[in-house]
Amino acid sequence: MPGRHSLRFDSADETLARAAWSRLAEPGDVKVASLLAEVGPTEALRALVTRDVDWMQRYLTRLPELDPPRDLRALASLGGRVLVPGDAEWPTGLNQLAAPPPCLWVRGPVELADLARRSVSVVGARASTAYGEHVAGELSSGLAGRGFAVVSGLAYGIDGTAHRAALGSGTSVAVVAGGVDRAYPRGHDALMAELVRSGAVVSEVPPGSAPTRSRFLQRNRLIAAMTSGTVVVEAAVRSGALSTARAAATLGRPVGAVPGPVTSSSSAGCHALVREGRAVLVTDAAEVADLVGRIGADAVDPPRGGAGPFDGLDDVTLRVVDALPVRTGRPLDRLCVASGLEPATVQVALGRLALLGLAERHAHGWRRVPAGRRPPA
CATH class of the missing domain: 1.10.10.10 (Winged helix-like DNA-binding domain superfamily/Winged helix DNA-binding domain)
Structure with a gap:
């Protein structure tokens, strides 16, 4: 009922208001994103608690437990920070999304605004093969050594390989589907700790939030929007990594796909991206840098065979x-x-x-x- 609800915090504080919406609404909520863009987070909260609007009723179920100051204290205890649109560190590529996140919850020293200038998302299958992990490691190490931040999703398989290889040569950033306070999967606790020390861990949901299937899919759109381009190393035809590639293509970002054996179902999704014209075939870090980097500065010479004794003759x-x-x-x-x-x-x-x-x-x-x-x- 209108007028029956109240807020236990200062909703006029934009950071608190945006933090509240990141818990009230699920990632990728287009209606909430449109409302925030139109009236701002403070006025949107006021409408939620004072007006009887049919489509907003779903958010009232989370209102009794809403406590953004508590969430901010939890993040501060972890040495993290909250970013909102307009902050100098806000990744401006997110503004291209149909539903940008209300805010970002971040741990780690890497400045996220730098990602738009020189970064690559390296994604792929959780059930990766030895071939896929080898290629992902070589690509990520080579890209990090060229000054690209390597962004991925902290999952097993290609994601974890990409993070580890990049950290050995440069910078890596993880975008996660749950809160930044705990690793998922738990087997990546140590990897997440290393990312917090020398890279960054980013989420659009508050600390304590559980990773769900829908949040994993929505997380992929952030990976695509925050980076200069995306490379899919290994993916089956129903792999979630393909959603990252398709989101990147929709946003006008370059997409690369690593080929695999034509008999391997683990690479069938990569082959489909190339066949559909959504991705360019890439085989090493130099070709990826040429695809997503600065024109001229990161260009790679086309591969040539060895010189022959009669080359250059008229x-x-x-x-x-x-x-x-x-x-x-x-x-x-x-x-x-x-x-x-x-x-x-x-x-x-x-x-x-x-x-x-x-x-x-x-x-x-x-x-x-x-x-x-x-x-x-």
């Missing part, structure tokens, strides 16, 4: 090379027939090839210099 000289036998010498007149060139042109080409150490006189004609005696390419 078309006419190559025709003479093709006419030269490998074992015995061939007379000038026969070289002219084989190459389709006049004698003077063939003689000029033979002189050049001799100077380069690629052709030599033999018996009554010319042949190629045996491979073992050619100068290095």
Whole structure:
């Protein structure tokens, strides 16, 4: 009923009001996000407790236990901080979402605003293979060494591998589905502690919040929006990592996918992203940096095979090379027939090839210099 509810804190304080909404509403709530954008968090709370609005009734069930000052004290005891839109550290990429979080609960020294400038989310399967973990480790280490922050979700498999490899060479940030006060899975307690020491752990729900299936999916949109681009290392066709990639593509972020064996179901999702045109195929850190980094500064040369002994020769000289036998010498007149060139042109080409150490006189004609005696390419 309208007027029956009251708040036990100063709702005029924007940080408290936003902290309240992060507990009242589930992540990704478009209606609440629209209301906060339209009237602000304080006025939205006032409407909740004083007006009888049908669609807002669902939030009243959490109102009796609402205590944002307690949540802020819990975070402060962990050495954390709350970020709200407009703060210097607020990741501005989040503002592109249909439902940006009311606030962020953060632990760790890394400045989140820096993520928009140089970061990559590396995501993939929990049930990863040895191949996937090897690639994820190489990619993440190489990207961190190039100054990219590696962002992932602290899960088992590809996520955990990416975090560990990045921390060994640079910076890593975890975006979690539950509160920043406890690791999920619990087997990542030590990894979370290391991220808090030298990276960051981020959530859009208050301390003490449980990770739920829907919160995991909504967490993925934050990973996509906070970073410069996303790479999927290994993912089955129903992997949650694909939601991160699709969210990134929707936001206009570059997406990379690592190929795997065509017989591996663990890579089928990566192959689907490439086939759908949502992702670019990438195989190493240099290619990922080229995809998501600064134009020019992070460009990578296209892969080339090893240099050959006849690379750089003009078309006419190559025709003479093709006419030269490998074992015995061939007379000038026969070289002219084989190459389709006049004698003077063939003689000029033979002189050049001799100077380069690629052709030599033999018996009554010319042949190629045996491979073992050619100068290095």
